[in-house]
Amino acid sequence: MARGKRVLIVGGGGREHALAWALSKSPFVETIFCVPGNPGIAQIGTCLEVDGGIVGLAQFAEEKAIDLTVVGPEAYLSLGIADEFKRRGLKLFGPTKAAAALETSKVFAKEFMTRHGIPTASYQVFSDYEEALAYARKLEPPMVIKADGLAAGKGVTVAGDLAEAEAALRKMMVEGVFGEAGRTVVIEAFLEGEEASVLAFCDGDNFVTMAAARDHKRAYDGDRGPNTGGMGAYSPTSIITPSMQKQVEETILRPVLKGMAAEGRPYAGVLYAGLMITANGPAVVEFNCRFGDPETQVILPRLQTDFCSILAKTVGGELEGMELEWDPRSALCVILASGGYPEDYQVGYPIDGLEAAEAMEDVLIFHAGTARRGQQIVTDGGRVLGVTALGDDLTQAAKRAYEACELIQFKNRHFRRDIGRREGGIQR
Ligand code: AMP
Numbered sequence: 001m002a003r004g005k006r007v008l009i010v011g012g013g014g015r016e017h018a019l020a021w022a023l024s025k026s027p028f029v030e031t032i033f034c035v036p037g038n039p040g041i042a043q044i045g046t047c048l049e050v051d052g053g054i055v056g057l058a059q060f061a062e063e064k065a066i067d068l069t070v071v072g073p074e075a076y077l078s079l080g081i082a083d084e085f086k087r088r089g090l091k092l093f094g095p096t097k098a099a100a101a102l103e104t105s106k107v108f109a110k111e112f113m114t115r116h117g118i119p120t121a122s123y124q125v126f127s128d129y130e131e132a133l134a135y136a137r138k139l140e141p142p143m144v145i146k147a148d149g150l151a152a153g154k155g156v157t158v159a160g161d162l163a164e165a166e167a168a169l170r171k172m173m174v175e176g177v178f179g180e181a182g183r184t185v186v187i188e189a190f191l192e193g194e195e196a197s198v199l200a201f202c203d204g205d206n207f208v209t210m211a212a213a214r215d216h217k218r219a220y221d222g223d224r225g226p227n228t229g230g231m232g233a234y235s236p237t238s239i240i241t242p243s244m245q246k247q248v249e250e251t252i253l254r255p256v257l258k259g260m261a262a263e264g265r266p267y268a269g270v271l272y273a274g275l276m277i278t279a280n281g282p283a284v285v286e287f288n289c290r291f292g293d294p295e296t297q298v299i300l301p302r303l304q305t306d307f308c309s310i311l312a313k314t315v316g317g318e319l320e321g322m323e324l325e326w327d328p329r330s331a332l333c334v335i336l337a338s339g340g341y342p343e344d345y346q347v348g349y350p351i352d353g354l355e356a357a358e359a360m361e362d363v364l365i366f367h368a369g370t371a372r373r374g375q376q377i378v379t380d381g382g383r384v385l386g387v388t389a390l391g392d393d394l395t396q397a398a399k400r401a402y403e404a405c406e407l408i409q410f411k412n413r414h415f416r417r418d419i420g421r422r423e424g425g426i427q428r
């Protein structure tokens with residue numbers, strides 16, 4: 001019999017812990033490496049540091065005879081890790097640098113959508129501050145200001161009035177707080193509606209849609225406070241009905257795949273469509289070229305099809321006709337963060353109660369910003385842990401997840417108490 005697969009996961013957050021967990025359940029996976037990983041992933045695989053950037057990672061994959069590499073963060077994809085691996089004949093799950101432009105350049109993404117008739121907010125692109133200002137002054141607020149390049153999730157300002165819009169433009173275009181990434185900006189119309197994340201496995205020609213999820217981006221309850229990487233998520237969401245999913249597939253996902261192939265940038269990997277479901281149908285708020293964090297922490301626990309096989313088929317261009325099986329139950333994830341995140345916060349505080357929370361039925365604890373100090377796990381980042389629970393419905397999933405959260409203690413722990421509450425009828 002052929003030996004089991006040796007897989008490499010690149011990244012070290014909660015998303016990567018969920019990827020590692022899903023792969024560890026596969027009968028086809030023998031060995032899991034993760035660079036750099038985290039103490040949660042270290043329970044199911046070998047975590048290590050590898051020097052030398054994407055070339056170092058490719059050499060590592062060659063040395064360890066890795067059969068499949070999965071990339072979490074967009075930064076590696078924007079550097080061309082998929083291209084480097086491909087050149088060496090190594091199998092990697094994730095888009096090429098040219099295809100990742102859907103996330104790494106908002107200008108590319110907007111112009112691409114215009115070229116292919118994909119619904120999105122109307123917009124203009126500026127690299128001259130005075131011209132941007134003049135345009136913003138003509139618009140009716142609210143309006144949305146976006147840095148063109150990657151800005152660690154902080155490059156978007158939803159400006160409620162002109163003063164906010166001017167301040168955002170000044171920060172990006174004059175003060176250069178995002179460096180080159182913010183010298184060119186997109187100013188776009190504010191879309192009214194409900195947000196949802198629809199992710200799909202794409203093999204260049206074909207796609208398979210995952211169960212939809214909903215993220216909570218703001219730091220505080222009631223969607224107040226600054227934008228973060230995500231403070232919690234749940235799946236499924238009633239906003240994405242089966243007919244809405246069809247509409248998203250036909251008006252967004254399929255045209256993206258066709259358009260990218262036609263433009264010589266075939267898209268393979270995860271396509272993450274951040275959507276606004278408006279009165280006129282779904283519109284794209286943003287594309288990401290990777291799994292969402294924390295969406296992955298609620299999507300993968302519901303996936304019943306073998307994850308390793310899906311990744312292998314995606315990389316092999318064999319997704320046609322593939323269907324995915326989903327656990328009908330709901331999953332909900334609450335992020336336990338360090339107080340102060342996404343701005344200044346302290347790390348190094350001992351985390352207690354992990355074992356008790358992990359022992360709960362239908363609860364999964366995904367490590368994100370943690371470190372090991374001897375026998376003790378300590379906080380080591382803004383988003384510290386993702387606490388996911390499954391339940392017969394969202395109410396039960398939320399109840400379990402919050403019970404587990406209460407078992408886990410660390411100094412300055414902060415979490416939102418209202419994850420999932422906007423979904424119809426939830427009581428807590
Ligand atoms: P992004 O990083 O592009 O996902 O933007 C961050 C958040 O800003 C999104 O999740 C939305 O809540 C909000 N946002 C971005 N663009 C728009 C838009 N055109 N209309 C309304 N809200 C938006």
Ligand code: GLY
Nearest residue numbers: 215230292293294
């Ligand atoms: N949860 C939002 C993201 O992964 O970008």
